[in-house]
Amino acid sequence: MFSQLIMFMGCAPAIVFEPTGNDAQDANLVAIRVSTNYQQAKFYPGKLPFKFRCVRCYENLGKTSQEVDIQSISCAQCGHKYLPEQQNWRQKAAYSSLFIEVMGIFESEALPADKLLSGLQKLSGLKWQYFYADQSSWKI
Numbered sequence: 001m002f003s004q005l006i007m008f009m010g011c012a013p014a015i016v017f018e019p020t021g022n023d024a025q026d027a028n029l030v031a032i033r034v035s036t037n038y039q040q041a042k043f044y045p046g047k048l049p050f051k052f053r054c055v056r057c058y059e060n061l062g063k064t065s066q067e068v069d070i071q072s073i074s075c076a077q078c079g080h081k082y083l084p085e086q087q088n089w090r091q092k093a094a095y096s097s098l099f100i101e102v103m104g105i106f107e108s109e110a111l112p113a114d115k116l117l118s119g120l121q122k123l124s125g126l127k128w129q130y131f132y133a134d135q136s137s138w139k140i
């Protein structure tokens with residue numbers, strides 16, 4: 001069962017995986033959604049506005065409140081071209097062509113188990129990571 005591959009943390013309420021018809025219980029409904037496998041990777045901020053920093057000199061590259069083409073950002077201070085593959089997103093944003101979303105749970109109250117990340121890596125040949133997003137910045 002997929003729920004065994006996600007660790008629910010702390011004060012996560014009584015989680016429901018199937019609608020019960022009881023509004024109070026269904027308020028705790030958690031669901032999993034897999035995005036389209038996009039032809040080009042997409043950038044998703046976990047929260048808006050998102051602050052970009054240069055990975056070389058740590059200069060603030062500005063904030064964005066909307067979707068941006070992060071392939072075209074360069075640092076005004078040192079000239080370094082922003083490469084999303086070099087960015088340490090610190091679970092605050094992501095750059096990928098495929099997303100698996102855990103919906104209906106507060107940020108940081110769900111973590112992928114190592115077994116899930118290693119299984120995805122084995123299937124895809126790619127390293128998988130996770131990040132937290134609030135509903136206002138998320139739309140896969």
Ligand SMILES: [Zn+2]
Binds near residue numbers: 054055059077078079
């Ligand atoms: Zn720089």
